[in-house]
Amino acid sequence: MSSEHARVANFGAGPSALPVSVLEEASKGLLNFQGTGIGIAELSHRSKEFQAFVNNMESLIRTQLDVPPTHRILFTQGGGSMQFSAVVLNMLARHRLLHPERAAEDTVLDYVVTGSWSKKAVEEAQRMGGARVNVVVDSRTFSESGKAFDIIPPHDACKFSEDPALIYYCENETVDGVEFSHEDASPASFPFHLLGKNGGLVPLVADYSSSFMCRPIPHLADHAIIYAGAQKNIGPAGLTILIVREDCIVDVDAAAKLGASPVPLTMSYKTLADSGSLYNTPSVLPMYISGLVLERMQRHGGLKHYEETNKRKAEKVYAVLREGQEKGVFKRKVKEGSGSWMNVVFEVVGPDAEKAFLEGAERAGMMGLKGHRSVGGIRVSLYNAVTEPEVDQFVEYAKQFIAERSA
Template sequence: MSDSTRVINLSAGPCSLPELVLQEASRGLLNFNGTGIGIAEISHRSPEFVAYINDVASMIRIELDVPPTHHILFAQGGGALQFSTVVLNLLARHRLLHPDLLDSERVMDYVLTGWFSDMALNEANRMGGGRTNVVVDARLYSSCGKFDNIPSHEAYRFSPDPALIFYCENETVDGVQFSDSTDTTSFPFHLLPQGKGPLPLVADYSSSFMSRPIPHLADHAVIFASAQKNIGPAGLTVLIVRHDCLVDSDAAAKLGAASIPYTLMYKTLADNGSLFNTPSVFAIYVTGLVIRRLRDLGGVVYIDAVNKRKAERLYAVIRDGEAKGVLRARVAEGKGRSLMNVVFDFYDSEVQERFVSNGEACGIKGIRGHPLVKGTRLSIYNAVTEDQVNTVVAYMRDFLAQHSASCVR
């Protein structure tokens, strides 16, 4: 197998995985770590797999500098399942801390910057057990009423003692991401409520996990990330959960909290080393291979620098396209542009379709925008190489040269 037989996969997920990892994984399907048993066949309780899953957790802890106050857990399902699970677990925690409060007095804070954080809010409203507060809605700070920006810090209004505070670090549909600097497009950690004990801060890192260091990681109660963007196949979610969120949900239920299924309790996962029931064995295996390769290349600091170079090359072409009146970036400069999902629109819908179809003919796949918002989306997760991005840039420049004359506005 070689690059010549594979296309450039810019899908938003499931997405590209490193070719060397795929080759090693194919061997593991036949013989996992010299056991003579394939990874899809081996018992999840075998000494070999138990050692492997512990090693994966250790690599994540080292790469992201996860403190000993937090567990690293592996859950089945995707990130959307955590929209429900964090509500159940964090409301149980809050019930134990404040048993006399009415449900109407339990507040869940949501920061809305895109489609997925809005989906999480809707799930919290659907589940009940507390009321929700929209800390900020980015659509109110958009000239067209869309999720196309990270609002400035002065727009945020956190509750004084919420049961949870939810944000999505990178929005794949909309191409919006919090900055890792201290500018106004960063997450406003300094505005979070203080003096009420450990913060109930929850972050969805599904589409940017292991792409760069996580700011203020120790201040988070829960960080979750579905694997299929940057680190592995679909079906696995990595959790980083602080100790005080591993609550006795049965005790909380006696006080009026909702009962939590055993497999959705963070405490169950922690008490059983993520092996209470059969986990996503193959997905964990591939995730371990991906993280080991990342570590050997130089870790998240190395890949962060690579990702920034990749994004800048694409945004430079987009600036040229904007200057020629052919296209426009969905997110303006300085408004929270994603390093993972570069989203833009051609003014002419026929040109838009031609860009996608011609790209696919050239072996550049998965660039059509999300069905909800249309347009073009180039997802440049960790496994997309700089050489592949250079190929995409060359294609874009050639396409713009051919179409700018007829599309000038």
């Protein structure tokens, strides 16, 4: 391979690494999609070939995640950030249809805040109005500084409202490296057992952007909405995947007549559902690449394979991080038990040590390790396409760095 086409180990947080075999297959589709003689980026989204491809994408997600028939799978644009607004509008419309007599000040939106992305989501809900916003818990209050997102809060700290229009959480905080455990018995799991005590369908909304398709989703059927930007484990930026329970696909215009905020047409889940996610031109190329990734995942054994591999990858990185911390070279930024499988964050101790660590990693062919600009430090993202040999390469480099710095 010539140097101009040489690839490095990409530990970036997103847009993130994609499997080389998928990129090679996609390059063929850019010229000729499925023998049509037309490249995928030039193909009509109304063509039978593309519609069949979209149907297959949905089937691959439904099969691998075991999505029940009570939920629809929808594809849209705007990333996770657009869903900050869309979930509020659609769930307030649903709530208005259920409670036409209820005033805005008596309508509540519940938010569990555990990191930068759930913080942005709650700020958007507050900005939009139309309901009171209740912060169920803010995990910063459990940090030593009172300012850091470094732990999943205890279950008994969560104060859910009696009948909220939505209950929101972010499963994996990409910036802060904090993640809910997928083991119910863990104190760092999401407190599903505290929900739905009054009966009825729980309006539970989850941002799964940076952990979607890395392992099974706990209690998937109990969620009203799960959404994910594709640019972590699935494909390029530009595609957002939604899993929406049927009762949350409502007539937003009927709700508006009863006093709910009007919902832009392309943000209405009903518009997406009624059109098969093809109301307007979708992100055709990102959808194509994502579909190829999903096909490859199924060939490789589905989520069971990826869950096992991702667990090993994370354990290897956390092990070397503990070693570095014991030697005074690294410092964990997340408390034990609350760490993410997908985004491992830490600091390199000492003046100019972080700079030296990043420069050495780059010389060794490893990129994308600098932490988010808002928090600094190091962030090792371990998405599906990051291979175990690449993780081993990082671990070996980190061990060498520890040895040099602690000598």
